[in-house]
Amino acid sequence: MRALISFFILVACLSVGITAYFGLGVNLMDAILVTGLFALTCFVIIEAMFRRRTEKYLAQRVSEIAQQLGVVARTNEIMSDQVNYLSNINVNNRLEDVEADISVLGTVIRELAEAVAEVEEAQATQAMAPPPPPAPAPQSAPNVSSINTQKRHAENVDEEEVDVPISILQDALAEGRVRQYLQPIVTLPHRRTLGYDLVPKVSQPGSKLLSAHEFLPNSDRTGTISELEQMLVRQAANIIHRSNIAGEPTSLFVPISYSLLNDVDACERLVDLVRSNRAVTASLFLTMEEEKYSRLSDNQRAALSMFVKIGVGICLDKVRSLRLNFQDLYARGIKYVKADTQRFIEDPQSYSDLHNADVADFVKRYDVGLIMDNVVQEEQILMLLDDKIPFAQGEHIAPPSPVRPDLLGEQQKVQSTAY
Incomplete structure (x- = not known):
């Protein structure tokens, strides 16, 4: 161009x-x-x-x-x-969830097939069996009902627990004879320490120690049990603080009951004490029986939620069943649940409809730890390992032992308000 x-x-x-x-x-x-x-x-x-x-x-x-x-x-x-x-997606967790779901589904299908086979076998047996002979006419037994009633009454009287007088605990608090013992909770299979149960005992003359069921009454209207539990929480916070300073951080599980939760002022003081040290809140767990936890009133739940809001975890002891809504429990601050080892091994259907090997994975999905309590022999530990149970505790693993004096600090005497 x-x-x-x-x-x-x-x-x-x-x-x-x-x-x-x-x-x-x-x-x-x-x-x-x-x-x-x-x-x-x-x-x-x-x-x-x-x-x-x-x-x-x-x-x-x-x-x-x-x-x-x-x-x-x-x-x-x-x-x-x-x-x-x-890159932020945790593929391993998703794979674990999928594997757990597949395992649970396989267990349910297997149990369903076994149940159907049993029903079919029972129906076939009944079809082949001859008709039963006619039942004889019932005879009158006027005294059987009264005899059974008397037997049941006698059994109830024998099994009724004798209540412990509150004065034993009041004297122990006033004289400073309450001793703190620690029983470890370990991980399986490495048996590393997860934390310790804080176990109170009362020393008696002659070096005799009373366990909790020997000095704690079934009911208390004097506030003495609340004073004991306040002292336990304060000492637990002190032990956790001292262990952190010593470079040996640990977690403590402190038993509580209705008595402490009914005392709102005491709960507020303890919350302020624990909140003052953030390192303590993550290592402190309040232990309560699952049956009592299920019967908490609105005011008691509000008192317990004050501890949960500052980061204190809750552990349910002596759970009656593992058919629980773990997602709801985790939302309420439940971090661990304790079940009886012997019952879990010998009568698993009373705890869950799942196979024992699938229970731990099912509970773990909701970030709740499953602790098997009352381990008394090595064979039980081997069975728990086969069922992939993560935590265990019991006399066979380690009995309660006294707290080191450098962690406990100075013992304080408590004057009960009942005096």
Whole structure:
């Protein structure tokens, strides 16, 4: 295109020169000069036009490249977000959940097949069996009901627990004879310490120690049990604080009851005490029997929720069944549940409809720890390992032992309000 334009410019310049030489009568040198000036002027004008066109084209290309770079930048940002999202996904947890669901589903299908087979076998046996003989007419037995009633009454009298007088605990608190013992809770299979149960005992003359069921009454209207539990929580916070300073952090499980939760002022004081040291809240757990926890009143639940709000965990002891709503329990601050080892091994159906090997995975899905209590022999530990139970506790693993004096600090005497 540019060559064609240059050709026409040359033709036009020659035409101008010939016209000036022959038509205007100028001499040859002037005609050549006019031709050169005209050609130069035309070339300058054409070059300016081409330069302007080239600059406009380059500006458009630069604008398009800038737009493309913006699109590439947005694409890179989207890809970066996708990569970050994928990197934050914990595939192992999802795989564990899927494996647990598949295992539970397989167990349910297997149990259903076994139940159907048993029903079919029973129906076949009944179909092949001869008809039963007619039952004899019932005979009157006027004294059987009264005899059974008397037997049941006698059994209830024998099994009735004798209540412990509250004065034993009051004297022990006033004289400073309450001793603190620790019983470890270990992980399986490595048997590393998860934490300790804080076990109160009362020392008697002659180096005799009374366990909790020997000095704690079934009911208390004097507030003595509340004073004991307040002392236990304070000493637990002290032990956790001292162990953290010594470089040996540990967790403590402190038993509580209705008596402490009924005393709202005492709960508020304990919450303020524990809140003052954040390192204590994560290592402190309040233990309560599952049956008592299920019967808490609204006021008692509100008192317990004060501890949960500051980070204190709850442990349910002596659970009657593992058919619990663990998602709801975790939302209420339940971190651990304790079940009886012997009953779990010998009568698993009383705890759960799942197979024993699937129970721990089912509970773990809701971030709740399952602790098997009252382990008394090594064979039970082997069975718990086969069932993938994560935590265990019992006399066979380690009996309660006294708290080290450097962790406990100075013993304090408590004057009961009943005096």
